[in-house]
Structures are given as C-alpha cells and as structure tokens.
Amino acid sequence: MTAIPSITLNDGVEIPQLGFGVWQVPPADVKVATQIAIEVGYRHIDTAEMYGNEVGVGEAVRESGLDRSEIFVTSKLNNGFHDPAQAMVAFEQSLSDLNIGYLDLFLIHWPMPLNGDFVATWKALEAMKATGKVRSIGVSNFLIHHLERVLAESDTVPSVNQIEVHPYLTQEPLRAFNTEHSIVTEAWSPLASGKIIGDAAISAIADRIGKSVAQVTLRWHLQRGDIIFPKSVTRSRIQENIEIFDFELAEADMLAISALNRDERTGPNPDDIN
Numbered sequence: 041m042t043a044i045p046s047i048t049l050n051d052g053v054e055i056p057q058l059g060f061g062v063w064q065v066p067p068a069d070v071k072v073a074t075q076i077a078i079e080v081g082y083r084h085i086d087t088a089e090m091y092g093n094e095v096g097v098g099e100a101v102r103e104s105g106l107d108r109s110e111i112f113v114t115s116k117l118n119n120g121f122h123d124p125a126q127a128m129v130a131f132e133q134s135l136s137d138l139n140i141g142y143l144d145l146f147l148i149h150w151p152m153p154l155n156g157d158f159v160a161t162w163k164a165l166e167a168m169k170a171t172g173k174v175r176s177i178g179v180s181n182f183l184i185h186h187l188e189r190v191l192a193e194s195d196t197v198p199s200v201n202q203i204e205v206h207p208y209l210t211q212e213p214l215r216a217f218n219t220e221h222s223i224v225t226e227a228w229s230p231l232a233s234g235k236i237i238g239d240a241a242i243s244a245i246a247d248r249i250g251k252s253v254a255q256v257t258l259r260w261h262l263q264r265g266d267i268i269f270p271k272s273v274t275r276s277r278i279q280e281n282i283e284i285f286d287f288e289l290a291e292a293d294m295l296a297i298s299a300l301n302r303d304e305r306t307g308p309n310p311d312d313i314n
C-alpha cells in the first residue's frame with residue numbers, strides 16, 4: 041500500500057498530505073466512495089456540514105475496521121451558523137452526524153465578511169478545541185485581510201487555510217502569507233473540478249513521463265507542499281489519484297505548470313459570498 045507523507049501542523053497534529061474529498065458526492069453514494077478510498081489506502085477524508093453527507097462518511101470510517109486514530113477526518117462549519125452560540129450547536133451536530141467520537145480538524149467554511157464577524161466565530165472554534173472534541177482548528181477561503189484580523193484579534197493561529205488552488209489559480213501571494221504565518225495551505229479543487237484534465241500543456245508532460253494529467257497535476261501540488269484531497273466517485277480514478285508517490289516532476293515541468301496560472305476561480309470570491 042502507498043505510503044502517504046504527513047505534514048505537521050502548527051499545533052503538532054499530523055495530517056496526511058493526500059486525502060479524499062467528498063463535495064458533490066450524493067449522500068446515497070458517499071459511504072461506498074469513502075469505503076473504496078479507504079480500501080485503496082486513503083487515510084484522510086474532507087467533508088463538510090454543507091455537503092450533506094457526513095452520516096455516510098462516518099459509517100464508512102466506523103465500519104473500516106481501522107482504529108479511529110488511523111483516519112484523519114475534517115469537517116466545516118456551515119455558513120448560516122457563524123453566530124458563536126449557533127456555531128457550537130452546528131459543531132455538535134457534525135459530531136453527532138459523523139458519530140466517530142471526535143473530529144481531527146474543523147474549519148470555518150467561508151469567512152462571510154458581509155454577514156457577521158468571523159473573528160467572533162473563530163473564537164467559538166477556539167472554545168470547541170478546548171472541549172477536546174476536535175484536535176485542530178483552521179479556516180477555509182480566508183483572504184489575507186481576513187487572516188490579518190484573526191492573527192491580530194485572537195490567541196490561536198489557524199492550523200490550515202483551505203483555499204482554491206490549481207494550475208489555473210496558483211494563489212502565490214496567499215500561499216506565501218499562509219507559510220509566513222505557519223498556516224498550512226490546503227488546496228481545494230486540485231483538479232479545478234475536473235477542468236484541468238483537458239489541458240494540452242499538462243497532457244504533453246503526462247504523455248512524456250507516462251502518467252495521467254490528473255497524476256501530474258496532483259504531483260505538482262504535492263511538490264509545492266500543499267495538502268490535497270481530490271474527489272472522485274470512480275474506483276479507477278480514486279486508485280489513480282493515490283498513485284502519485286513513485287515519481288517526481290522535474291523543476292522545468294513544475295515551472296511550466298505554474299506558468300499556466302490565469303487567476304481563474306471555479307468558485308466564488310470569498311469576499312462576495314454572503
């Protein structure tokens with residue numbers, strides 16, 4: 041089975057650098073997809089209350105036969121629950137739906153700056169961590185000016201910032217800011233939600249080294265040091281996406297892929313979502 045490297049977060053918690061994402065996996069399918077992922081060697085699952093599929097993820101984890109400590113599970117606070125009291129209720133709901141005892145990582149899903157105070161919400165996550173029911177806390181979709189407020193106005197540096205990153209949106213300034221502040225970048229939609237698969241430049245590299253476009257793209261993320269969790273409901277692709285630890289991209293290929301950046305989001309700008 042493939043050895044997946046771990047990254048140590050700023051609170052000492054270790055997280056596998058490759059995980060399995062379940063956004064847009066229907067609740068009826070998520071248990072089987074997660075079971076396939078665990079069977080082929082994934083040990084990190086990225087879900088969210090917003091995805092509506094925590095129950096099935098929890099079933100797959102519980103029935104895996106693995107010790108709970110062997111699987112890293114992330115969930116996220118849904119957008120309508122930023123008020124600190126409601127955030128605690130939503131956290132307990134995620135714990136109850138997953139039913140796996142504790143969470144490894146809990147994130148504020150979006151900063152929602154037009155709709156309340158994300159620093160107050162962040163302090164609610166600090167209180168969640170103090171309960172011992174979550175090992176690590178972080179944020180998602182935070183821009184530099186959001187992070188600056190969290191860093192200035194609270195006691196805890198987020199362990200991760202989960203943001204959209206792929207070859208068409210390389211996010212250099214935000215990734216550099218994360219690194220400067222000991223915040224690990226998690227790259228969501230690492231395949232640009234599948235759009236990258238038709239890319240001619242990556243395809244040429246993939247053909248030359250005998251790998252798929254998905255494998256080359258995921259390897260590019262790994263060599264940049266980001267955490268990734270590609271999504272697939274297709275067994276062969278779930279398997280393909282974990283087979284990225286037996287080759288290395290040359291520096292010239294890394295640079296060529298980074299040069300594809302066109303600051304193109306597949307999702308919304310975090311300042312606009314309300």
Ligand SMILES: NC(=O)c1ccc[n+]([C@@H]2O[C@H](COP(=O)([O-])OP(=O)(O)OC[C@H]3O[C@@H](n4cnc5c(N)ncnc54)[C@H](OP(=O)(O)O)[C@@H]3O)[C@@H](O)[C@H]2O)c1
Nearest residue numbers: 061062063228229230231232233234254270271272273274
């Ligand atoms: N924090 C946030 O706001 C946020 C937002 C978006 C996503 N995320 C996280 O990031 C995860 C991944 O992002 P994502 O789901 O948008 O997209 P992604 O992983 O970038 O791409 C998934 C798409 O690519 C296809 N695909 C996967 N592997 C492939 C392969 N080897 N060859 C060809 N096609 C392949 C999948 O198809 P099939 O499934 O049909 O095989 C699916 O259509 C999510 O599941 C979620 O955990 C977080």
